[in-house]
Amino acid sequence: MSELALALVLSPDEQIARSRVEISSIDDKLLTLLNLRQDHARRIGEAKRASGACVYQPGREREIVAALGERSTELLSPAHVRTIWSAIFDASRSVQEERVVAFLGPRGTYTEEAMFAHFGCAARALACESVDAVFAAVTGGRARYGVVPVENSTEGTIVRTLDLVLDTTVSVIGDVVLPIAHCLLSKDAGLADITCVAGHAQALAQCRRWLDACLPAAERRAVSSNAHAAQLAAQTPALAAIANRRAADHYGLAVIAPDIQDEQINSTRFWVIAKPRAARQDDERTLLCLELDNRAGALNSVLEPLAERHIAVTRIDSRPLKTELWAYRFFLEVACHPQHADLLDALQVMRDAARSVTVLGSCATQPESRHANHA
Template sequence: MAKTLPELRSQIDALDLELLTLLNQRASLAHEVGDIKRLDGSAVFRPDREAQVIANLQAHNGGPLKDLSLSLIWREIMSACRALEAPQRVAYLGPAGTFSEQAAIQFFGGSMSRVLCVSIDEVFRATAAGSAEFGVVPIENSSEGVISRSLDLLLNSPLHIIGETSFLVRHNLLRLEPSLHDIEAVYAHPQALAQCQDWLTTHLPHAERRAAASNA
């Protein structure tokens, strides 16, 4: 006999309470791990260990949750647990809403402490000076190649790359009017203008392209 909607919701509510109990148990263990790490001076954040945890879960995943969804869920769980060990200050190119912020959240999770910087140079300075424990900078993209400033700074910096993340970049054209008619200029970061040059040439061949400090 099929279950009714109230019965299903009741089961979901009960499972949510079980999950809450288990998550708090996990957080308590993570807090103990943090105490041990502080005593022996170990790093709080181990990207290789977190990747191993997610890979192991995906290997045992019988569905219906997709592996990508599983990865996103556990990334946030581990981020929240890390925050109990020590706040993770992460520097990246701001303001809020940039692709660098998306990359930082994707890698560190939403419980990180954000250090917004006005340039890639400042990301390096903040991280090297200890204002942030980690820095996130763009290295390359598929359409415009390497980000030369990031590579130049890496050559003359005491910082080391400890991990990487990648994601699909999508640009959106914003306007008050829902039409491409009579657009005279498009404002965007120079990198975004370069990435979208074929689309702009096809759809807005007469619009002026004006560089801005940030798409955000």
């Protein structure tokens, strides 16, 4: 009897039972195939170790997903293919190396969310108490990668991160942008009972207008992270924390007001750091540090070689030199691969005009804003 004819004679319960037997047998085959795939990934991992190649190759992953996406059907959309293969890639990368990733903790920070967005759940997370501690974990070899916040769309640069990248030997190897939706969290108090609001200084600043309007009399207490604020809120009834829903779940708090950030497009960029390594083929942005003489036209003389070669400067920031009054070093992000002939050419000219030019790292395509997973 054909499947169609059979479906007509089976009761709903019989149909479910029959299809479940089929699904179990398909799952069995999928598992066997996935194990086979993992075995090849392991071999690739060994070969990469022998040749010094990088485990994570986003270009190859994108190719695979694009090719599979083209064969998607009404029953399995390209979005489903992307989600399924993203988990498969996580598993595959995890047999190629153990990725300990240090992040600005404790559990429940936005940085933890960024870490999961970049590495998936295959990473072994190492929570650190400060941005400095994340850098120390990477330079000291306790973690292969680190994730730290570097820039917020409302409040600007997190200068400690920038200074550490400029002052240590670690490289930037990628970035993640997350939309930041702040919530006011409390153990069980209502808005009227709150006498103190704790949060990272950046978060307090990003919610200034809301706090002025809704909690004008409450003390604002800056603490080391939003997740630490959530820990305090779990212990102190009249203290509320600014943090995300992940922190609410983790510390057993209730959301007394969602989306309290002043700017709804509020987003934070996080850097993924590691010990220096060769740039990946699909890196499209290069990060530079320029130390210049304190003279008229110095900045112009290093920007011109880039403009002449049509290399866009996508970010520029200045930091005090610290060893000399009112002298600065400049952090630049340019839209070009670090090994591209035009950039190498420009760098040579820039080196003649500057005290020093250092390549700090490179990132792949500009990350799209991802929607924070509040599940």
